[in-house]
Amino acid sequence: MWIISGICIMLCTVVLFLIARTRLRLKRILLAALAGFMGMILETMLILHYQVKSGVLFQNIGILLMVFMAGLTAGSLAMMKMAQKTAENQIDRQITKNSFSDNNYDMVPQKSGRALLIGFGILSLIFIGLLKSGCPSGIFVISFLLFITGFLVSGIFTFASLIGVKDQKTVVSPLYAADLLGGCVGSLVGSLVLIPFFGMELSAIMMTVLALAALFIL
16 A cells, blocks of 8 residues: 555656646746755654664754754855856856847756756665665764755755746745745654654655656756
8 A cells, every 4th residue: 555655656746847847936846845855854864863873862963953054054155156157157158159148047057956866866875875784873974964965955945046047036935935845744754654654764765766756857
C-alpha cells in the first residue's frame, strides 16, 4: 500500500513539474517550496543523526543551527554575486553589438539551478554513505553538511527569485511564503512520516529522487 501510494505521489509530482516548465510563476513557487521542503528534511535527519551518535539531545544544537544559518547566508551571497556578474556580461555583449533589449530578465543561468538541485541529490547520497559506513559523525562533519544544506536551500530560493524577473519586489512575498510552507510541510512529513516509518536511509533516497525529478522544472 505504501509503495503504491509513493509511486502515485511521485508520478503526480513529475506531472506537476512538467506543467511548471511552461508556467514561470508556478516554476518559481515550486522551486522555493522544494528548497524549504528538502532542506528541512535533510536538516532534521542530520541533527537527529548527530544526536543519536553523540548520545545527547541538545548538545551543540546552537552551533549546528548557527552553521545552517551561515550556509543560508553564503548561498544567497554566492547567487547574488553570480547574478551581478551575469548582468555585467549581458551589458557588455549588448554594448559590443550596439543592441539593447529589456526582454531578457534572466539574471542567472539555468545551469546554476540544475547544479543546485543535483547538489541536493549528491548531499543526500553522501548522508546515506555516512549512515552505511559507520564512520564517526562528529560536530565538524555534521556542521559541514548542514552548512552545505543551508547553502543549497538559499541558493535555490535566490535562483527562483531571479529567473525571468524584472523587479524582485514583485515575487519575494509569494516565494517567501512558498519557502516557509515547504519547510513546515517538510518538518511535519519528515518527523511524523518519513523518518519514523521509512527510516533515514530510505528518506534520503527519496530526497535524491525528488531533487533529480525537480530538474524537469528547468
